[in-house]
Amino acid sequence: MKIKTLISVALALVIFSCVQITFAQKVDETQGNFIFSEQITQASVLELTTTLEDWSSENPDLPIRITLNSPGGDVLASFALVDELNHLRNKGHKLTIAVYGMAASAAAWVLQAADYRIIGANSTILIHEISSGSQGKLSDLKASMARSQSLQDQFLKLLAKRSRLTIKLMHLRIDGGKDWWLSADGAKRFGLVDEIEPVRAPQN
Secondary structure: OHHHHHHHHHHHHHHHHHHHHHHHHHHHHOOOEEEEOOOEOHHHHHHHHHHHHHHHHHOOOOOEEEEEEEOOEOHHHHHHHHHHHHHHHHOOOOEEEEEEEEEEOHHHHHHOOOOEEEEEOOOEEEEOOOOOOOOOOHHHHHHHHHHHHHHHHHHHHHHHHOOOOOHHHHHHHHOOOOOEEEOHHHHHHOOOOOEEEOOOOOOO
């Protein structure tokens, strides 16, 4: 009798553990945690947006969190990613982006697409002029320069809209090919992020 009771209790514990594991897995799956830790290219943006759209279709209205650590990259690909993130927000997803490492160049304005923006205490943001890499005849170079100027105006306006930065200040800091690196404190002071994730002292 005692053996049967022990077996029953053991089976109940196993079933309960399986239920708990399954539940934990479901919770993890519905957290909407994604990592983007690479250069912004047409291919990397396509991979991320496809993943986000697939997840969104199965998890409508649930929050999304993206961990971002990127050196920047393709300007047009970054704008495609910004539009996709805005699309997901319009569908009802609350979007949080957390920078752990850096949000450089194009990644700096991808960060601004979030409802809530977090930066790690040791992370940085880089703002600088866009690069065109144009070649060809003078008329081609002029057209490319005009296009590059238009794109730069576009991202400066995007940064200014979500922060306390002015377009004039950004021109002063980046014109002439200068890099403007902002620490976590600087990013928070200028309104490029909403929160600096605090550093917790290790426990003994």
